[in-house]
């Protein structure tokens with residue numbers, strides 16, 4: 284089975300995370316699969332920049348025209364395309380940032396920078412693994428399920444669930460704005476467990492209920508207006524869809 | 529009965545540890561009180577109303593390995609093929625269940641009567657036929673030192689559901705605050721042994737002062753079905769905290785964990801589930817039975833009250849109020865299944 288790992292405009296943190304966080308499983312990955320391209324690790328095998336792959340994993344947002352062309356080539360040459368990381372799944376920080384800055388003529392002509400988009404705005408994506416960066420355990424689960432012809436599973440709980448399982452006192456009670464109730468879980472409440480509020484880096488939870496969340500904030504004496512910029516920080520296009528704005 | 533100083537109370541904790549118990553008790557941590565293993569007895573907190581977690585975290589952990597099994601995973605030109613023994617024929621090797629390693633005996637020190645009642649409920653669920661061997665292994669030889677509760681907070685309502693009385697056989701020691709000292713009574717031979725006393729005492733049960741009391745006269749299936757909780761749940765984000773912090777919620781999910789390193793070696797784990805999550809009532813084909821938050825809330829109420837009463841002859845709610853106090857929007861179910869009388 285052939286795998287390929289691509290990178291579009293990003294910090295390359297997701298692929299780096301896979302390399303550093305897979306631990307002994309990275310050996311398993313190398314021994315059990317043909318890795319025909321791995322940005323940062325292995326040049327494309329067999330001459331083409333986009334080798335034929337059973338599963339292509341793509342990190343990064345679509346920002347430049349070149350990203351767009353490459354992504355279309357990847358789609359043509361891969362049986363499954365899996366977006367890895369929040370840049371690829373929602374556009375991440377670049378999504379909102381690129382809409383808030385006025386791009387000069389130079390940027391448009393030389394770098395061909397456009398408004399950032401998630402992969403799904405350009406091609407059909409088979410599955411999205413969220414997280415900034417992606418979670419290595421989730422990656423393995425998804426890979427093994429795909430290999431066995433099963434659809435991978437998205438977490439069906441918000442960050443609060445794992446936050447409570449970890450035994451944390453709620454930051455909303457301390458007057459801190461936390462996006463936990465509407466943020467997709469699966470990170471083991473990494474931030475709230477060390478006392479920092481959740482900024483929703485994995486995008487919205489599959490049953491995110493913004494109205495209920497805003498009501499919760501009001502009950503706590505927190506301002507809905509203060510929450511909105513946070514919503515746009517990581518959740519990019521996904522939150523736009525949830526907000527129906 | 530003995531009158532002990534704070535120091536002597538801490539000595540009891542040490543004594544239990546010396547006798548091989550893993551002593552778990554309330555301790556202040558990060559702005560909340562939690563039950564934690566008391567490696568240092570001085571960490572014990574005795575002036576508290578509620579703990580964020582509960583005995584279930586130790587008797588029925590969030591995640592536990594049930595056993596490992598061999599699958600006939602092979603790597604073919606198509607990739608890694610994992611054959612599930614139940615699907616493709618008999619399991620190639622016998623499954624040898626691996627119980628959690630013996631951790632010494634557990635002792636809960638300084639838990640309130642509502643939490644003791646939650647253990648009784650878990651016993652009914654996990655020890656009725658078929659017995660859950662993992663739970664039984666942890667439960668065996670359990671020692672309980674109950675701390676009598678003086679006064680609850682606005683979310684407590686144990687009196688309304690009989691959660692304030694310690695059931696028979698569920699206490700080895702009773703601790704009652706008395707000014708700066710503590711009156712400790714032996715409730716079992718081992719409790720007596722710890723106090724170097726003979727015999728077991730019948731003590732008059734103390735009942736905490738309540739801020740609120742309820743009569744649960746609409747906690748039946750018909751009333752729960754007929755009511756509309758939409759207004760109550762306006763701010764419910766389906767975060768499931770209510771079931772995580774509930775001392776009697778026992779639902780779990782079973783998962784098989786594969787590793788890339790050794791694909792043939794599979795780990796079967798049991799992890800916490802919640803009826804507030806979509807996955808709880810989803811089946812093959814993408815059908816979900818409990819779709820909305822109204823339905824999920826009603827299910828929670830039905831399971832806590834009429835269903836538990838029918839199945840275990842005991843309410844599934846011990847009145848600890850945790851699900852209200854730790855709900856990010858403080859959703860209070862009490863008015864839904866009853867009415868306030870005090």
Ligand code: SF4
Nearest residue numbers: 443446453454461463
């Ligand atoms: S701190 Fe944040 S994630 Fe944790 S329970 Fe509160 S709102 Fe949820």
Ligand code: SF4
Nearest residue numbers: 470474481482483484
């Ligand atoms: S707590 Fe929130 S911001 Fe932090 S890793 Fe998890 S989803 Fe991302």
Ligand code: SF4
Nearest residue numbers: 764765767768770855
């Ligand atoms: S804790 Fe509160 S907000 Fe969360 S699911 Fe339960 S009732 Fe809803």
Ligand code: SF4
Nearest residue numbers: 774845846848849851
């Ligand atoms: S349902 Fe609520 S009040 Fe009742 S035992 Fe559970 S957490 Fe406590």
Ligand code: SF4
Nearest residue numbers: 777778779802803831
């Ligand atoms: S069905 Fe819901 S309320 Fe009942 S034990 Fe399970 S999680 Fe708790």
